Amino acid sequence: MSGHPVDVFDLWDHDGDGQVSVEDILAGIRATGREVDLEAVERLVAAADTDGDHLVSRAEFDAAVLGGRIEVTDAAAAFEVFDVNGDGRISVEELESMIRHIGAGRIDEPAADLLAAADLDGDGYLSPAEFRALLDFLSR
Secondary structure, three states: OOOOOOOHHHHHOOOOOOEEOHHHHHHHHHOOOOOOOHHHHHHHHHHHOOOOOOOEEHHHHHHHHHHOOOOOOOHHHHHHHHOOOOOOOEOHHHHHHHHHHOOOOOOOOOHHHHHHHHOOOOOOOEOHHHHHHHHHHHOO
16 A cells, blocks of 8 residues: 555646636546546536535535535446546555545445455456445445
8 A cells, every 4th residue: 555545636636726627527537548427527516516616625525525415426437536547447545545535434444345345356456347336335
């Protein structure tokens, strides 16, 4: 493990202005050579945007995550967002980031334990199908 947790908000806030827009998220994902559903990103921003400016501040992001307003309902889009290095699989570090930002206070299991339980092929990473199965399990 790297010891340096990935901060999803900072990843999306490319210019460091403390605001994340739909375009920021799309650019971050497209920079990895992948596409993501525009409507899924718009729903994510709308869920967190409490002041109606179509931007998500750090405070809005944190409040939305803690308040459970940001829910991972689109497994493919979530996979793209949390596959930070774009290698097509979720590592334990990337899973830790997801738990910290999406599952804060609701997921008690360590990321390594969740990964081990969901890693059906035993390669030490979550494939898109394994990730989807884990999300389905966690949403029960």
